Amino acid sequence: MRRVIFDGVWKAFRRGERHDSLRDLLPALVRRSLGRQRAVSENVFWALKDVSFDVQAGEALGIIGRNGAGKSTVLKLLTRILKPTRGSCAVVGRSGALIEIAAGFHPDLTGRENVYLQGAIMGMRRAEIAARFDDIVEFAGIEPFVDTQVKRYSSGMNARLGFSIAAHLSPDVLLIDEVLSVGDMAFQEKCQARMKQFRDNGVAIVFVSHYLPAVARLCNKVLLLDQGATVRLGTPPSIIAEYCSGSRASDENDVAIKARLRRSRADRVDDTFEVAAGERLNLDVTVQFRVEVEQATLGVVVWDLTRELYVYGASSDFVGVPPIRARAGDLRTFSFTFDANLTRGLYAIELNVVDADRHRFLGIARGIIHFQVVEQISYDGIANLYLAGREGASVHDLRQAHPGIAR
Amino acid sequence: MLRDDLREMLREQFDFRELLCQMTARDLLLRYKQTVMGFAWALLMPLLNTAIFSFVFMRVAPIQTRVAYPLFAYCGLLAWNFTASALRFSVTSLTSNTNLVTKVYFPREIFPFSAVAVSFVDYAIAATVLVALMIYYRVAPSSAILLLPMVVAVHVMFTAALALLLAMANLFYRDVKYLFDVFLTVWMFASAVVYPIDAVGGRVGALIRANPMTGMVEAYRSVLLYGAAPDPASFAWTTAVTVILLPSAWLLFHRCEFRFAENI
Secondary structure, eight states, X not given: OEEEEEEEEEEEEEOSOOOOSHHHHHHXXXXXXXXXXXXXXXXXXXXXXXXXXXXXXXXXXXXXXXXXXXXXXXXXXXXXXXXOSEEEEEEOSOEEEESSTTTTOOTTSBHHHHHHHHHHHTTOOHHHHHHHHHHHHHHHTOGGGTTSBGGGSOHHHHHHHHHHHHHTSOOSEEEEESGGGSSOHHHHHHHHHHHHHHHHTTOEEEEEOSOHHHHHHHOSEEEEEETTEEEEEEOHHHHHHHHHHTTSOOBOSSEEEEXXXXXXXXXXXXXXOEEETTOEEEXXXXXXXXXXXXXXXXXEEEEETTTTEEEEEEEGGGGTXXXXXXXXXXXXXXXXXXXXXXXXXXXXXEEEEEETTTTEEXXXXXXXXXEEEEOSSOOSSSBOXXXXXXXXOOSSOGGGGOTTOOO | OHHHHHHHHHHHHHHTHHHHHHHHHHHHHHHHHHOSSTTHHHHXXXXXXXXXXXXIIIIISOOOOSSOHHHHHHHHHHHHHHHHHHHHHHHTTTGGGHHHHHHOOSOTTHXXXXXXXXXXXXXXXXXXXXXXXXXXXXXXXXXXXXXXXXXXXXXXXXXXXXXXXXXXXXXXXXXXXXXXXXXXXXXXXXXXXXSOGGXXXXXXXXXXXXXXHHXXXXXXXXXXXXXXXXXXXXXXXXXXXXXXHHHHHHHHHHHHGGGHHHHO
């Protein structure tokens, strides 16, 4: 069932001088009537240009893009704060919006009073809020402060209470803007678990965020916007990879690099690019040389896409592959093996060929391979160190027992 | 189109009726918490004004009224004060809630309406003093008091209509608030609040009678103090203005609503 419909939507904002006082308006009217005002079209800025998508019940759509791409405008149109200039958009059923979760809070009211007020703003009945009041306060973890004025709360408490109210709505559609960037790690995990639960119970979710790991985990599909236009709509790994590698283009002047990733047992990593933490992966690379080179090396770099971190870098000569001597037109193949000792997240492999004599890049291939590490337990950080433990002193290496470790 | 809009306006108000109560409760609660005097403020303004005007019109320049002047003046000031404070409050009701207007959707009418509702609570509190004055001056209400609910209903609707217009106007043009402050002072003296309308004749008298608030204030005095039905001509005029103004103001507000977030 289609819950969110966004059909060929265009949204214009007026730009430039705006008259917000009568004192400014009167001279402007005179000027316009004298024909000295510039044409209106020059002052129009298109925040969205022909954007279409829909979200089914039980689906989560992520919207990503740089600042000013039009992400928040999409949400404001869906919540009816704004109206489209052209096209149409609709939400079917009861919608819960978490655009600014604590927007309705008044600093001088207590937590309890604010829960009722904010609940009413979100469209809940008083009886509904009363029935869920204890759950809301418990979820937010603010029981001792429920009768304290909200102005005495820390920003984290504020955000937790705001999210908690929204999390106890029973919506058909949930519109979320950047709420996960608040609160501590543990609370963020709790929020994400809650949203996943909503999605699995058939709620349609539209999620706008800069925090790509959360998008990758929650969403079934992702919309990439750039300057108000749709770049692409697709699966999270492919769209996020495209977004992250957008700024670092490949440069393959002197070589052409092709690669594919294989599981050690299966033929190749399937379309979801999902691998288990610690899984052994094979990387096959072919390099077509266009120039002659005496001593070349092949570099393998792993990037954490969502956190934009350089995770690992190694070169073929480190692992015992002799320097490559090639003539123009040669096609050479290489194979590598590595263990995905990573925490859950989205990663990309970058390959480069370097002329070792001249210390010069012959070519860099970026964004051609990406994969997603999935695991049940979420560790923080990038590297999976396979922490093991038990109570009491031990002479044994506990990690020996870990099935994920290869050696 | 028109019918759809009207239906949507009423349905939204019905769906969000609890929010209107919550917002009103919020503002009342805040004032009670933030000010030492709390609800005593509701009594202060009409009482103080009554004292001042009683001094002027009983000692300095005595005028003839059908009931004791303090009772006459308090009744008028009480009614006037409801409209004035409701409107003063609603002018900034949208602009002082920028966060809510730009971030959350609910019918925006809630803001001016809750401003009116808050002032109405003050009005009810201040009305107790009127009852005390009536007892003190031994003015007993007649069966005409049965018309009071009708007078109050017209008064609230008239005030709500202006509240919608002013809240919206101040959102688009911020100097409306200052202009309106000036206008309020003039308007009070043009509304026969502190003097009987019969005392003014000629062209100025006609102008004052054309002001809907004159009919409003006089209607209160008729049903409460004079024991008579409101003057048909002047009250009918006030009612007619209200009946036309409220739906048109509301419709205008509703149709401009989606531009609020962009213009605030």
